[in-house]
Amino acid sequence: MTTLADAGSDGSTLPRIDRLGVVIAILIAGSLALPFVTFRPTRIAAGTGLRLFDALPAVVAMAVAAGLVAALVTAVASHRPVFRLALGALALAALALGAGAAGAFLTPADNPYARIAPASGFWVSLFAGAMLVTDAMVRLKLGPVGRLVALTITAALIAALFASGAWSHLSLIAEYRSRADVFWREAGAHLMLAAGSLAAALVVGLPLGVLAYQVRAVRDPLINVLNIIQTIPSMALFGMLIAPLGWIAANVPGAHAVGIRGIGMAPAFLALFLYSLLPMVANTVVGLNGVSRAVVDAARGMGLTERQRLFQVEMPLALPVILTGIRIVLVQNIGLATVAALIGGGGFGVFLFQGLGQTATDLILLGALPPVALAFAAAVGLDAVVELSGKGAA
Amino acid sequence: MIRDMIRPGNLLRLAVFGALLAFLLAPDRFAGLLAPLTSNGAPPIYHQSSLIDLTLSHLFTVAVSTLAAAVVAIGLAIFVTRPAGAEFLALSRAVVNIGQTFPPVAVLALSVPAMGFGEAPTRMALFLYGLLPIFENTLVGLSTLPPAVMETASAMGMTGRQRLLKVELPLAMPLILEGLRLSAVIGLATATIGSTVAAKGLGEVIVAGLLSGNLAFIVQGGVITGVLAVLLSDGFQAVARYAAKKGGARPQTGA
Numbered sequence: 001m002t003t004l005a006d007a008g009s010d011g012s013t014l015p016r017i018d019r020l021g022v023v024i025a026i027l028i029a030g031s032l033a034l035p036f037v038t039f040r041p042t043r044i045a046a047g048t049g050l051r052l053f054d055a056l057p058a059v060v061a062m063a064v065a066a067g068l069v070a071a072l073v074t075a076v077a078s079h080r081p082v083f084r085l086a087l088g089a090l091a092l093a094a095l096a097l098g099a100g101a102a103g104a105f106l107t108p109a110d111n112p113y114a115r116i117a118p119a120s121g122f123w124v125s126l127f128a129g130a131m132l133v134t135d136a137m138v139r140l141k142l143g144p145v146g147r148l149v150a151l152t153i154t155a156a157l158i159a160a161l162f163a164s165g166a167w168s169h170l171s172l173i174a175e176y177r178s179r180a181d182v183f184w185r186e187a188g189a190h191l192m193l194a195a196g197s198l199a200a201a202l203v204v205g206l207p208l209g210v211l212a213y214q215v216r217a218v219r220d221p222l223i224n225v226l227n228i229i230q231t232i233p234s235m236a237l238f239g240m241l242i243a244p245l246g247w248i249a250a251n252v253p254g255a256h257a258v259g260i261r262g263i264g265m266a267p268a269f270l271a272l273f274l275y276s277l278l279p280m281v282a283n284t285v286v287g288l289n290g291v292s293r294a295v296v297d298a299a300r301g302m303g304l305t306e307r308q309r310l311f312q313v314e315m316p317l318a319l320p321v322i323l324t325g326i327r328i329v330l331v332q333n334i335g336l337a338t339v340a341a342l343i344g345g346g347g348f349g350v351f352l353f354q355g356l357g358q359t360a361t362d363l364i365l366l367g368a369l370p371p372v373a374l375a376f377a378a379a380v381g382l383d384a385v386v387e388l389s390g391k392g393a394a
Numbered sequence: 395m396i397r398d399m400i401r402p403g404n405l406l407r408l409a410v411f412g413a414l415l416a417f418l419l420a421p422d423r424f425a426g427l428l429a430p431l432t433s434n435g436a437p438p439i440y441h442q443s444s445l446i447d448l449t450l451s452h453l454f455t456v457a458v459s460t461l462a463a464a465v466v467a468i469g470l471a472i473f474v475t476r477p478a479g480a481e482f483l484a485l486s487r488a489v490v491n492i493g494q495t496f497p498p499v500a501v502l503a504l505s506v507p508a509m510g511f512g513e514a515p516t517r518m519a520l521f522l523y524g525l526l527p528i529f530e531n532t533l534v535g536l537s538t539l540p541p542a543v544m545e546t547a548s549a550m551g552m553t554g555r556q557r558l559l560k561v562e563l564p565l566a567m568p569l570i571l572e573g574l575r576l577s578a579v580i581g582l583a584t585a586t587i588g589s590t591v592a593a594k595g596l597g598e599v600i601v602a603g604l605l606s607g608n609l610a611f612i613v614q615g616g617v618i619t620g621v622l623a624v625l626l627s628d629g630f631q632a633v634a635r636y637a638a639k640k641g642g643a644r645p646q647t648g649a
Contacts, residue, residue, distance in 0.1 A: 139484065232619075
């Protein structure tokens, strides 16, 4: 589909104004009037908002503003996706470095408890910059490999930002520093919950999917039951599993010894596993159903047994759809594992709910941003893998 | 017609709904059932607020935010599928895809610093997250209409507005309803977590149970929310089936 934006570059004398660009420009311009960072004398004290030019030395503030204005102009005036991508990335970099510099500039030498955090102006321009970059990426129509490369570069840049210490005076990093050990332990628990339950769902869900595909009588009841489980709110399912698991832990010999408890990781793991079954089973069935009859008949004609047909013909052809199921499960589990903290299951939710309990914004961010980033990376990465596997099978 | 109504599935739905209603209206009659889950003489039934009040405000929160999300999301989807909004189509698709990878609980938590505690951040998170499935489904519904139908509508001399209201939206209705269902079900789940940010709802019962180690609270909160979610989802599916039947034979695309 050709968009109006494409029509603008056909050599007409007047450059067409990009309307999405206008929205982005308004956001960036507006963000300059909002506070760039918040200064708080202590961790949970009320904060004062400081605009860009109050938060940074004049020269640095000028540089950040220049980066933002350049992105603003590009958004409105240029239709070249590469330009838009470059200037959007420049604006994001200016914001990230500017926020870090503000932290260093504003932290008083005599008050280690002071906290500097990015404020609404920062977030609004971050959003605008991200829109510009996203729009440029969409227009560039990157292939799967290109997207994987872009994802890797982004992750490397973010890692470099943290490793360089540019943000070390910002409150989010201060929260992290004071609990670095716990952070990585909970990160491990989070991944263990999300990926472990995915692995368990693969082991159980794939055979169940094949069974549902081969035996019609099983299919509808099974999918219905899994549908119902999927519908139950996570907190409710986590809670409801506490009772049976607690009973098993108390009454089945050896259960307690292998880590089965009423609360903690066991009910969270089991709930995530149950949630994962629907996408696994349903996508396996849909994938196998989508294999063309002609191919199956040809395989039969070649004398392949039913087992050989399944493993050498049908499963490979169904792979992209099954991989899509894995993508759905992984993204969903990374999000749901956050809720596990409520029942003592660990994960990033520990910080998120602690932060909510203490009204500590930075702690909330520390718990909320990693799962968001992980889920996003998993989605982009697996989408690319799905596309590649589709090409391989075609 | 009548025979359709008394199928076993419907009887089961009715029975489940009846049991839920009975429990909500007179929870104390079920105290004996839940008592074995308590220890040290803890109360088996949650009494800090009445269960029916909590259920109603929970459902109200979901209804308000889903409705608001529906109005905005359907409006936006119509806008980006018209020539005037075509410039935003590709980006809005990307934004919805990215947005749906965000965990709802993160959206909820992130709206607290911006909006404080209570109902407001919960409604905001439900609204924001609710936009995504409705927008996506409406978009798919509006952009995958059979070309033959659209040409016929134009040939009949329908204006753009008539085509939208009499052809496009009715044909897209089953998909829009599926979007509403997803949005409401996710909203119900997120509103449960909303209790951790002091929104009034059924999550309160579960949280109280977790804090005081009272299994009976956890189970009754969990079962009520679980049953509500299943009934709600089921209801939407029934309406969608009806709309699909009424809207004519649109080939079902597995969404």
